[in-house]
Amino acid sequence: MQTLQTVLDKIRPLDSEWRNITQKHLDQLTKPPGSLGRLEELAAWYVQVTGKFPPRPPKKAIFTFAADHGVVEEGVSAYPKAVTAQMVYNFLRGGAAINVLARHVGAEVRVVDIGVDHDFENLPGLLHHKVSRGTRNMARGPAMTEEEARRAVGVGCQLAEEAVREGVGLLATGDMGIGNTTASSAITATMTGKPVSEVTGRGTGIGDQILKHKQAVIEQAIRINRPDIKDPLDVLAKLGGLEIAGITGLILGAAAHRIPVVLDGFISTAAALIAMALKPETKNCLLAAHQSVEPGHRIALTALGLHPVLDLNMRLGEGTGAALGMGMVEAAIRILTEMATFEQAGVSGKEAK
């Protein structure tokens, strides 16, 4: 396996020339220039990341990383920890929201056990990459060792690389892990410098009292662990989750191979904050699919400089927002490649006025 540094070294700035080529073609299509708004931007973004024109509708894969969180023992979630493993079974049977939305947009869901506190045996369809049986309680000490965090990031990098080799042209991130909004809030507060109270929300639906407790737990975790903001892997290890580390790796691996990545919600942006701190150019490969209800998500997106495509009041995770975002990217690619030009269609252009 290659080292993280090798992956980071491969991530380069993008060439704006691809964006210009795309916009020039878009302006020849039978529509007023710019009239497809965000779809035109998505088409230009896709071409710029991949550096290929014209693009083809890509094979699409959503990686849903599952892991457990030691901090759940502090009572920060509305659901019991067992739900993480139960939902993995649900994903594999195709009954979860991510399965439905992935089918809807024609994407494959790849479920990764990167740290669930459950033995799945050799469950077919599950990608077995367990680094440990969940993190330790970050309110009492580091969630992971740096070595565990590095291994989990490595899993994500490796999965991205394998996907590239199979010809996947569009990746999306997803997560399952009871307790992971707590970890994501801790990372987001640390990486953006915002107060914990501003980046912490109700997750799967906790009440006011538990919300206050959740914030206190996160503040304690940050106080005890003293994460070093200059060392993103230190922040990830001390406050993160194995699925968050896996997503960080997937993003970096994709960026190294110039594969566009559609980010899901709050958990994915926490992972992206770590990835971008490790290598700022990573940002160019990222698309924010949607604006989640979690208050920290907006703050993370602002820090990342990303503008979400959809705002559907969602807060489920799993990759559900990203799946819908993938559908939009595909629509944009099809606009670019399937529409007739003014010349082809014999349609008169704009009158000089």
Place this chain on the structure above:
Amino acid sequence: MQTLQTVLDKIRPLDSEWRNITQKHLDQLTKPPGSLGRLEELAAWYVQVTGKFPPRPPKKAIFTFAADHGVVEEGVSAYPKAVTAQMVYNFLRGGAAINVLARHVGAEVRVVDIGVDHDFENLPGLLHHKVSRGTRNMARGPAMTEEEARRAVGVGCQLAEEAVREGVGLLATGDMGIGNTTASSAITATMTGKPVSEVTGRGTGIGDQILKHKQAVIEQAIRINRPDIKDPLDVLAKLGGLEIAGITGLILGAAAHRIPVVLDGFISTAAALIAMALKPETKNCLLAAHQSVEPGHRIALTALGLHPVLDLNMRLGEGTGAALGMGMVEAAIRILTEMATFEQAGVSGKEAK
């Protein structure tokens, strides 16, 4: 053909019980209650309009009504009038944006010549319902007679009825007509009472000088024609377009048969303002697909009490925004019908906290 009054009489208030049944089912699915946000609302809306549970993924049809506008002779558009007919040919060959996006979401595009200033002969695939060869110049007198407006509304009603008979379960509106943002601004100003300057935008992309002229033309049209706001058909006839009247009819016909309608942008909301004024209960069957760039669109949506699903900075028309909105409605229906319940999946529910 049935009279307009017969159609209006069939439009009834909806029963909220269907919404409750849907939400109850949504809350049993393997996700935190409400966590799919807008998708859950779309599912409940679809069931409430149709009055059938569980729904099936519907057959989808987008009606793109094409017509010309006499007011174009005032020099209000960035494109020559000939583009309306040229784009009809483009639609029929499958090269326009609406064709691409309809294919993307699995919907059929039905192109209707309701008033194009061109002889299409017996062009296959085109629905021939020409009421006249375009409207007259509304800056000099009424755009249509009331009889022409009624006939165009009747075409829309009839097409909705035929679609229902074929088993179409989700309709969308679309338009093509050089000059039709001018007509839509005139209708929106009249029906909402807002100043012309607030509801008039750049359409396909006119500059500042033409925009001022366009506003002056609209003000003149309203002043000369003295539309009677208490008589929506009078407003439609004097300031409207044949495609706008067709969309009004499609909406009314769909509402009479409890078929949900996804509205495209500004032209479609102008038509919806007329439909809702004729029968307020029509509103319940309508979904606003997206927020267009046209400033009058936001004002019309507010007047209609509709909240758009998407905001993609689009301003193309044809039904392009509605096509993407249809994809979201289908995603919502599939969530409702394809997800496993907590019981089926053996997933633990929320802990009482």
